[in-house]
Amino acid sequence: MRITAQLVRARDDRHLWAEKYERDLGDILMLQGEVAQAISDQLQIKLTPQEHCRLSHGHSVLPEAYEAYLQGIFFRNKWTEPSLFKSIELFDEANRLDPTFARGYAGLSQSYCALGILGSLPAVAVYPKAKAAAIKALELDETVAEAHNSLADVRKGFDWDWAAAQPEYKRALELNPSDAIAHMWYADWLSKMGRHAEAIAEAGRARALAPVSVDCGSFLGLILYRSRRYQEALVACRKAVELDPYYPVGHWFLALTTGKRASFRRRSPN
Numbered sequence: 481m482r483i484t485a486q487l488v489r490a491r492d493d494r495h496l497w498a499e500k501y502e503r504d505l506g507d508i509l510m511l512q513g514e515v516a517q518a519i520s521d522q523l524q525i526k527l528t529p530q531e532h533c534r535l536s537h538g539h540s541v542l543p544e545a546y547e548a549y550l551q552g553i554f555f556r557n558k559w560t561e562p563s564l565f566k567s568i569e570l571f572d573e574a575n576r577l578d579p580t581f582a583r584g585y586a587g588l589s590q591s592y593c594a595l596g597i598l599g600s601l602p603a604v605a606v607y608p609k610a611k612a613a614a615i616k617a618l619e620l621d622e623t624v625a626e627a628h629n630s631l632a633d634v635r636k637g638f639d640w641d642w643a644a645a646q647p648e649y650k651r652a653l654e655l656n657p658s659d660a661i662a663h664m665w666y667a668d669w670l671s672k673m674g675r676h677a678e679a680i681a682e683a684g685r686a687r688a689l690a691p692v693s694v695d696c697g698s699f700l701g702l703i704l705y706r707s708r709r710y711q712e713a714l715v716a717c718r719k720a721v722e723l724d725p726y727y728p729v730g731h732w733f734l735a736l737t738t739g740k741r742a743s744f745r746r747r748s749p750n
Contacts, residue, residue, distance in 0.1 A: 485515055487522050497522045507540055545578035549587055556591050559729050561600045567591045582621035589613035589630035607638035625656035633665055645669055660690040664699050676707040694723040698730035705737045713737040
């Protein structure tokens with residue numbers, strides 16, 4: 481694997497820095513941190529101790545396991561029942577190939593949580609598996625944000641321990657502020673706690689981080705719907721469905737919003 485990174489000043493197209501990297505594919509996790517650290521140094525960005533730790537924290541991974549993991553993410557993000565089961569097969573394959581790969585267990589945990597959210601299987605059939613996979617991931621690597629996010633969702637959606645969920649969400653966001661899913665699921669927690677302004681802000685961050693994600697777009701609509709901002713919710717859900725007309729969750733949220741808005745209009749005075 482070869483990577484060339486360049487830093488160019490936009491206003492005059494002047495090349496400020498360039499570096500070439502050549503590594504085995506199994507070292508991709510360490511290389512990601514190395515390149516990010518080099519770029520931040522060139523930009524003179526002051527990193528927090530947590531960010532330094534995250535960039536320097538990595539280990540080798542079997543290339544075949546990493547490929548299965550990436551495919552698992554692809555299918556999980558479709559958010560259909562068949563695709564989620566497919567993602568579980570792929571994450572299981574990644575974990576079988578490399579039992580020390582923490583992100584594989586974290587991905588598996590998130591897929592089980594997604595099945596629980598959709599109601600595809602009874603909660604007792606999925607959330608204990610999600611919890612076990614998240615704990616396994618954190619035993620291997622405490623800095624895996626996705627595992628903290630999954631554990632938070634288990635605390636919220638299965639254990640009904642709302643207080644214990646928030647620190648896990650915050651830890652996930654501390655470890656990876658760019659994780660759109662973490663912002664999205666934390667927005668759900670805030671919304672259910674009645675903290676609607678904060679929930680909308682979190683859902684907006686998720687949408688900004690993944691502007692072409694139909695998942696984040698439709699979820700923003702759901703958060704606005706719960707806040708009784710029905711017109712804005714309708715616009716967000718429609719935009720999401722336009723991105724992918726076959727995305728089932730988007731139609732689910734759109735149906736909720738459309739029905740509620742119609743009911744609200746019927747009750748409103750002329």
